[in-house]
Amino acid sequence: MKKELIRLDHVSKSYDGQMILDDLSLVIHENEFVTLLGPSGCGKTTTLRIIGGFEKPDSGKVIFDGEDITDLAPNKRQLNTVFQKYALFTHMDVADNIAFGLKIKNKPQSYIDDKIRYALKLVNLEGFENRMPESLSGGQQQRIAIARAIVNEPKVLLLDEPLGALDLKMRQDMQYELIRLKNELGITFIYVTHDQEEALTMSDHIIVMNQGYIQQEGSPEDIYNEPENAFVADFIGDSNLMRATFLRDGMVRILDTDFPCVDKGFGDMKPVDVVIRPEDVELVPRGEGQMPGTVSHVIFKGVHYELEVMAGGFEWLVHTTKYFEVGTEVDIRVDPFNIQVMNRPASEDEEAISPEDEPSAIQA
Amino acid sequence: MEKSRKAIVLQSSPYLVWSILFIIVPLFMVLYYGLTDAEGNFTLANIAAIAQPEQAKAFGLALALALAATAICFLLAYPLAMILARGRAGERGLVTTLFLLPMWMNFLLRTFAWMTILEDGGVLNGILTSLGLPAAHIINTSGAIIIGMVYNFLPFMILPLYNALASIDENVINAARDLGATAAQTFFRVILPLSVPGILSGITMVFIPSLTTFAISTLLGGSKILLIGNIIEQEFTLSYDWNLGSGLSLVLMVFVIINIVISGITDRKEEAHR
Incomplete structure (x- = not known):
């Protein structure tokens, strides 16, 4: 020390x-x-x-x-x-x-x-x-x-x-x-x-x-990979920041789809925030992933492509090195350890997304 | 291109006419009268007249009083400008109002007010005697003239000093403190040198009107104390010797120009730094 x-x-x-x-x-x-x-x-x-x-x-x-x-x-x-x-x-x-x-x-x-x-x-x-x-x-x-x-x-x-x-x-x-x-x-x-x-x-x-x-x-x-609340997740790097329900240990419901995760101890059926980094969102052929979606935007960023994918009523921000045509039908897949579950902040001071906001892609 | 040039000339024509009529022409008239005698022949006698005892004495006294007034203005204005530049908003407003309030009154009225204050049976002596102190004879002395100059020209010192001090970045002062300087060291090594342009233009703005004044010396100096301004005034209004008056004015103008050139050079240096 x-x-x-x-x-x-x-x-x-x-x-x-x-x-x-x-x-x-x-x-x-x-x-x-x-x-x-x-x-x-x-x-x-x-x-x-x-x-x-x-x-x-x-x-x-x-x-x-x-x-x-x-x-x-x-x-x-x-x-x-x-x-x-x-x-x-x-x-x-x-x-x-x-x-x-x-x-x-x-x-x-x-x-x-x-x-x-x-x-x-x-x-x-x-x-x-x-x-x-x-x-x-x-x-x-x-x-x-x-x-x-x-x-x-x-x-x-x-x-x-x-x-x-x-x-x-x-x-x-x-x-x-x-x-x-x-x-x-x-x-x-x-x-x-x-x-x-x-x-x-x-x-x-x-x-x-x-x-x-x-x-x-x-x-x-630590700060990048394991943000403790929505503010930190939003402020550090690009992120997909969403409201979700923690069903039970190891399972979180995001946009009406159940995703396995590695987090434990948030309680059963508790409202939480989740953050998924854009580089952790995998795009796979239709039928092979967890949630169907459509590519709605593609921007070339040099090292990678920055995509927006409409899935589950949410515009997902995705970084990928593979090119996808706009309109391509894909599936979204997220590895359990890439889903970061966070307590919903108790005080308004620490609130990064206000209650009125519908879940949307927030880019820091 | 040609058209825009014409437009510029057109737009500035009122100003051009104004400056030709009221600045350039009078200057040339002063120059003409100053370098000729009553018959219109070229002479340097009007300028050389500054060396004659009466004129030389008035000129020396004007220089001395103007210097004293400038020095006093500087000493009074600097701390004030510091308060204005560094103070909190509330303090700033109060101080500014206090100093600008008298400026809205006519210059002569203000000077007349000082007459009634400084007179032998005036306000000041009334206060002194009621306190059991001996009365002071101030009116019609050089001291009274200096008081009048300081009072009238102080704002012209405060303003450029305030501008210079306010333009110093707060963090430059913090940096000096951060590097170990005490408050006094910070002032002498950083704040004072950085305010030199303001000091120079403040000095110019006070020194030149003090050097050339005749109203203040007439009102507060009685007829006993003659400054070079009074002499020039008398040549024009009493003796009707415009040639001599103009010649002496030219000598004064040289001092004014020297002063302006000096502060101009430092300004340009400052500009180049920026």
Whole structure:
């Protein structure tokens, strides 16, 4: 078990009477890449700002390395932040930007020079010392922002949607850069994003948040393969999210068809949500599967085809490498272990599909 | 293409006529009068007159008072602009209203109000004596003129400072704190340098009208204190020596242009950064 580094203890925060975080508790371990993932307004950025010291929680504690830092000013905390829009000092050149924290700490010039060189090498921008921030591209500015943070040797690097302003190609490159950096530095990264792909690619540990609550936390594989509720299933990846009835252990009724499943313990004849990933839906010749359907849409996506199949009154989202003509009559088959059964959320806050919604394919 | 060009000329014609009639022509008239004598012969005497004792003294005093007023405006306006730029919405509204309210009154009225406040038997001295303090002689001193300048021109300092400070990303300030800077270090190393364009245009907006004013010095300085603005005014209205008045105006204009050029250069640098 890794050593505990940061603990949020029953933290609540509201603005103008609106609850942003409600009794949130979480633990972050040393040398982990942790992602706070959720839609805008879910409280992920507020959580990060509380850890960074830019917000004070209304109640609850922030524990860092065993010490209560709830009331500690940001400049006294052993962590550094990479901000959303780089937040570089535009009146200083790259070297002065990177040296800012070290000069504040009165480090000797030779030490500072070494650090600047080291940091620029780390972010692949050697020779950029005398450039002004505004002459750099977005990706380069973000690397400088990272260099500026890490020369201070923080125990934790906080990253607030750092790739949000970059284009797709640059974003993908930077994802790999960040993983490499994290491994080279051996420190904890706490990363905030609304982009589920980013989260799945980079994280050791994902915390999915919505409306101020933690919906689920776990490894990327856990989150993707075994979402605990409809919100997580819907938010992470494409999915076929449906209401269903749990008949008994090992059997669930979806769209009036009984499907064998591997889940147990939801009770008999209980309303549940089920999620089936589009790549887990098999299309087989008519008569060989569990439910008859008709292909209604085909889109070529490069690696696979994305199909919509009308079956049981529901538009199923299906990913397949085989081409099907629109109008083809097929059967749908789902392996028992590919059906993820979830409790229907008790509180409205956690509700992802509202009661009025008829079951429909929800694409995250 | 040709048509759209015509349309542009047509659309801007009222403005062109306006600027030719009321800006360009008067400027050339000042230039003409300034460089000629009463008979219309070319001379530099009107400009050289700035070196004569009376004019030089008035010019020096105007420079000194304008500098003092600008410095005081800066010191008052900066914290205010900070509150405006960083404060909560409620605070912002109140402060803005408080500062804009007097601006809706006529400039001369406002200055007259200061006369009644600063007079020897005026409001201020009334308060001082009722508190048992000695009365102060303020009216008709340089101090009174500085007060008048500061009061009238303060908003012109606040506005550009506010614009500069409000355009600093909150996260840039957070970043400085995050990197270990105290509140004071953040101010001197980040906020102040980033607000330099606003500081320069604020200085221009206060310094130039202060340097050239004659109304404030006439009302609050009595007839005892003459600024270069007063001298120029008198040449036009009392001595009817338009040539000398224009010559001295040209000298002032050089200062104005220098000031504008300096802030223009920094603006362009700022622009290039962006």
